[in-house]
Amino acid sequence: MKIGSQDHRSTAISTSNETTILVRGRDLTQQLIGRIGFTEHFWLLLTGELPSQSQRRILDATLVAIAEHGLVPSVQVGRMTLAAAPEALQGAVAAGILGCGSVVLGSSEAAGYFFAAIAARIEGGASPEQAAKDVVLDYRASRRAIPGYGHPLHKGYDPRARRLFEVAAEAGSAGLHAGIAHQVERLLPELLGKPLALNVSGAIPAVLLDAGYPLAALKGVPILARTAGLIAHLLEEQLRPIGFVLSHAAAKAIDYDGDAPPDFQASHG
Secondary structure, eight states: OOOSOOOOOOOSSEEEOSSOEEETTEEIIIIITTTSOHHHHHHHHHHSSOOOHHHHHHHHHHHHHHSOOSSOHHHHHHHHHHHHOTTOHHHHHHHHHTTOBTTTBOHHHHHHHHHHHHHHHHHTTOOHHHHHHHHHHHHHHTTOOOTTBOOSSOSSOOHHHHHHHHHHHHHTOOOHHHHHHHHHHHHHHHHHSSOOOBOHHHHHHHHHHHTTOOGGGTTHHHHHHHHHHHHHHHHHHHHSOOHHHHHHHHHHHOOOOSOOOTTOOOOOO
16 A cells, blocks of 8 residues: 655665765765765765855854753663663664654754744845744744743853854854844844843754755754764763663652552652
8 A cells, every 4th residue: 555655766865886885976985985074974965965164164063062962851861771771772872862852952943944934034025123023923923932042041142052153154154044043032022021042052053044054954963963962971871870870860859749548658769
């Protein structure tokens, strides 16, 4: 039984024969291995073209900015998974990545589509300020959070976001989306009644989209970056294990408030 579209029956990413492996039309061993870096290779895989120096620098900067994020939920679940299944590094990495969503790792993608909606109105003739106001108000009317703004620690400004915009300016690629990101930040006190600092998850799509990175692949950047951080944590977990410490701390932090016999006393050991 056929399910879904059957229109496409080919791929343009790679192929091989007995002596040659092609990746996006380039000979893997003769043109790519030892000649380009991984960031360039990632861009080539996505777009079919090698990045310019500016594009490579922007993508590299975003990957570096969010590869490590401390003991966030994705790291904790990865370390606890490895503690429970030490033979399954791949399972622990997957466990850490599977939680990629609107709150953790996926907010850059949401911010990218938010900026793209504003950019579409500007291209349709609206002023940047009016386009930003209209989309922010549309989001608020539908009770959607404004993605890419606000941070529990970095209240005044997110230093990672600031540095990414500096890199974009140095690379000569800052453009429409960077302008939109800053325009929204200026408008939020008026529209929401409080200031919200542009965070790294807002800066990443702004600088990447200005550099020509594909909108539909935005979620891949935090996934790729955080995979590197996860592998580092999982190596440390093997050498200096804390997975069961994290699990025990969670059990101690949570109280039971369900039904129980009158004389029951829960253990908190």
